[in-house]
Amino acid sequence: MQPTSLEKSLYGDDVKILSRRDDMAVYLVTDKTGSAKMTSYQVFEGIDIIYNDVHMQKVHIDIKPSQEMFEINHCNEGRIECEFHNGDYLYMAEGDFSVNRKDGYCHKSYFPLSHYHGVSIAITPKTAQKEIDCQFGENKINIEKICNSLCGRKGFFLARQRERIKHIFFELYCVPEQIKKDIFKLKVLEIILILSTLEGEYPEQKTYFPRMQVEKIKSIHKQITEHLDKKYTLEQLAKEHDIALTSMKNCFKGVFGSGIYAYVKKYRMHAAAQMLLETDHNVLEIANCVGYENGSKFAAAFKDIIGVSPSVFRESKNGYYI
Incomplete structure (x- = not known):
């Protein structure tokens, strides 16, 4: 089945x-790192x-509307990076929603x-607009005006979690x-109706990070996740990557959603979980692979993140605890 030129x-x-x-x-879009599946439903003509x-x-994806x-x-789970023309970055977290203008800009989505x-x-x-007029009455809601008003000059509007719309x-x-x-x-019409009431309601809550800072944080992430058996201090990482300690901590949390130590602990435990399922290494050998010399400390950390001990997890065989 071949995609159309529009697709x-x-x-x-x-x-x-x-x-x-x-x-x-x-x-479906795939590469050597994984896949992305998009399931699209036409709700109304144009929506x-x-x-x-x-x-x-x-x-x-080169978006050329x-x-x-x-x-x-x-965003229901995970995080997504939003890159702007001026080199700033912004991150959507769980529960956030955004409105953005598709303007032909070559878009690289980073997760x-x-x-x-x-x-x-x-x-x-x-x-x-024709369908909007049929539902709400002619000239009652102008969807293009609403979206342009919210997006502003940057072409992007972000709202953090709000009970009203969650x-x-x-x-x-x-x-x-x-x-x-x-x-x-029903839901599309409800969302459009809510959007029509938002202008001026949400104060600026966005935390932007400059490209150079984000690139350093991604280099730090690459280093600590590719060398799980090694331990780094925050001061060591900041000095090695030529970034202020406070900026490093704030930017890492902005990009990846948690502090460096908490992120690395979780990453190590999930890597250990995969090794428990896919290799015959004993628990201490796996602990060493992810930076733990002490088996009991590793087991405690593993249970804290995964919910069960390494031995119980391995016995499950199917990894349903992850």
């Missing part, structure tokens, strides 16, 4: 079609809902945790198949 313009030249019917299509299931660190498009994104689940609503205002998005992740089409219509 390539939205998902990249390397996209594959796993399945397609009149109102739904499943797309689609896309479920994103990402297990890779980077997705390179033929008309002005906007995308509403909600710091190599894990992202979220939903997107793609809107082509000129096509969608339930709207989260209900999209548990829709029964038999009523999916009708629920999608």
Whole structure:
């Protein structure tokens, strides 16, 4: 099944079609680091809902829309990096939602945790406005004006978790198949209605990080995750990568969602879990591989992160605790 020129313009030249019917299509992008699956449903003419299931660190997509498009994104799990023309970076975390303008900019999506689940609503205002008028009355809600107002000059609007809107998005992740089409219509209209009330309501809450700083943090991440048997102090890392200690700590947490020590501990335990399932090494050998010389300290750390002891986890064989 070959992608159309429109599908390539939205998902990249390397996209594959796993399945397609009149109102739904499943797309797949892969590389040596993993895969990203996008399941797209047409809700109204000019409005689609896309479920994103990402297990890779980077997705390179040249987005070349033929008309002005906007995308509403909600992050359910993981993190996603947002890069701007001026070199600033911003990060969406679990529960955040954004509105951004699709303007033909070559977009490289980066997922710091190599894990992202979220939903997107793609809107082509000129096509969608007719349906909006049918639902709310002519000239009551101008979707293009609302999106442009929220996006501003940067072309991007981000809202951190808000109880008022949280339930709207989260209900999209548990829709029964038999009523999916009708629920999608209700939820899209509800989200658009809420967006029409947001102008001026959300103060600036964004924390931007400059490209040079982010690149240093990614180098630090690469170093500490590729050498799990080694231990580094924060001062050592900051000096080695020529970055102020406070800036390093703040930026690392901004990019990866937790402090360096907490992140490395979790990363080590998940790496150890994979070794327990995939190798015949004994527990102490695996502990040494991830930087622990003391077996009891390793077992305590493993249980703290995974929930059971290494021996119980290995006995499970299927790794259902991860």
